[in-house]
Amino acid sequence: MHQRKGVLVRPVERLSTEQIKMIDQASMAIFADPGIICYSDIAAGYFSDNGAAVVKNSGDGGTGWIIKIPEDMVRKVVTTAPSVVYLGARKEENRLILDAHEPRVRFVSGSETNVWLESVVRGYVGEDDPEDKLRLVRFIRRRGTVADLTRAAHVAEHLEHLDSFIRTVNIQDEDIEESTKDVNKFFACLNNMTKHVMGGLTDVSQLDNVIRMAEIIAGGNEALRGNPLVSFIACVCKSPLQMVADSAEKMIEVAKRGFPVVISSSPQGGSTAPVDEAGMIAQINAEILSGVVLAQLVKEGAPVLYGSVPTRARMEDLHDMYGAPEFNHYNVDCAQMARFYGLPCYSTAGIADTCVPGMQATVEKLLSHIYVPMSGAHYVHYAFGLLERTNTFSLEQAVLDDAHIGISKRLLAEPRVGPDEITEALKQIREVMSTSHRLFARYVRKKLHSGEIYPGYPFANDERDEVLLGAHERVKQLLEKPVPHLPQDVIEKIYQKVPGIVTRLKQEAKSE
């Protein structure tokens, strides 16, 4: 089967085997005491029916249940989750095989930001020197719309290192209600890209409409099963250790239907989880495993991803802090825990705390764009365009992130040293030493032109820092480059069978 290659890495082992086992044991101890608070009667029913201790929660005004999952039940049930998860795509070469036992890293967008950063180029003249002229990219913040999501998907289709798409902006159009958000956002993505589309559900009642849309595109139910074009995300646990009814029940419905689903959790070190690594990882591991167990109880063999989104709290306002080294530690640890359980890992990297693209954003992003993939996490989301933590999305930033991820992938590539390489090296050295100039340059050419060796920073400018102008131009080029929309008959069928998609999305595709 064809698939996007991503980058195969030799994983760093931040945690020793002994430390992994200690964290695993600590998570089991959390299941025993204090257990998980579950606010879903349906989820509590699954746990109770399968041997977990479920008692009414006496706190929180008596709402919910305390679930205590026995260790042997966790161990037995987790092993029924597949270690290989397939994510389909409109184009065969864009499919993904996420194999827990193969540390192949893919880079993915996300998540649902509220602010869309529109850009304009303005000219400036020096106050004390009218000859000193500058062109700068300036940014305007506004609410995101479905048209923005369409543009983001369009650009994402062309980003070389973006392997899969999670919507990058929350659509806040006045004529799109909560009940029809899902069909609009999935259609906007699927009609503008041939890569895998993953997303959370706003309204669980729309799940079957989204699946129907995907079936029409894939060519029927069976075709969709073999090539799942869409998958879902459910943040089953709210930290600390509380299973939320809404998201748990969304996950239950996805699992029943057999579609891949990310069981994610996003505790914040220092506020909703211990700041220390040991406590943070023990807690998030328990939160994710509780969701994995629930998914398997709903449907044995349901394809799930170990969804780790651990962050650190920023102490002045308790927002997330993604540029923190601790954030990197947490995520690498989680990738190791996922590998321990034989589950593909959905991980997190490439977010900036600052609100605009620039030097701070690059530093904050690069820390995790490099270090987290070193863990061998399979599906690294949040990696493109995110600013102001996860509140703002910028196309310019996404283009820059794509370039930086490209560099990171080269950095992480496995060494190529084998008998053939040694033979070739000796041949080159001997040949070059017999020339008058003793330069190896001629042997670089093939690798340079094929892209095998690093060509240099794509937005380089030696005179002044014009990286953002370069990114702005690149965005314009990518938006002008067409994308393969869905065939017209498929679009018509979707509009007939799936209610609630705004007509302008169909017209936009036609007018291109």
Added chain:
Amino acid sequence: MNKDDLIKTICDNVIQGRRTKDDEGIDDSLSGTPGVVELVGEALAAEVSVQSILKEGLSRGMDIVGKKFEANEYFIPDMLAAAEAVSAAMDVLEPHIMKAGLEPKGQFVIATVLGDHHDIGKNIVAVLLKGAGFQVIDLGTDVPADRIIEAANKNNAQQVGLSALLTTTMPEMKTTIEAFKKAGLREKVKVLIGGAPTSKEFAKEIGADAHCKDAFEAIAVAESHAGSR
């Protein structure tokens, strides 16, 4: 292969920087096929004129390579490999050039000055000069003024290129130019200087004829000197 195809294939091989059939190009399209050395041999055997091989095969190939470089499509390794291919072809062609009564572009002595062992830049210039059709006498590194004068004199060189990477060896360029003056040869040769710490101002200060900021400027200056002879 007919004559036209031979010349076109020579040109294509220059663009790919292939000297012989064993060389790799910038891609696999010509792998295992004859390079310029074999092709020039074939062309001579097929009685293709030396002028055609030079003009339509080799020079045309180098022109295309130059344009690709300017368009950022080619890089220094591509220029060097192409120049090496032309240089290898020139070795085959040399006796035939003499027979045909064609004049070479001239003799060019090049050296890194005394005390300096850096030669990457100097080597690049030497390869590109050969590729451009100059006869290059490369004296290597750490070369004292008297050896440079001796080589220029012996080879009747019209141009001398001096290279230095260190600020501490830059003064040796001035010493060499002064030595040319003392030997009464300064008017016979054009002196080009280059290297990271050098500049147009420095060239003027020490009485050099030109400062070349990179290998391509060195070729352009050498060509212009050769053209004005």
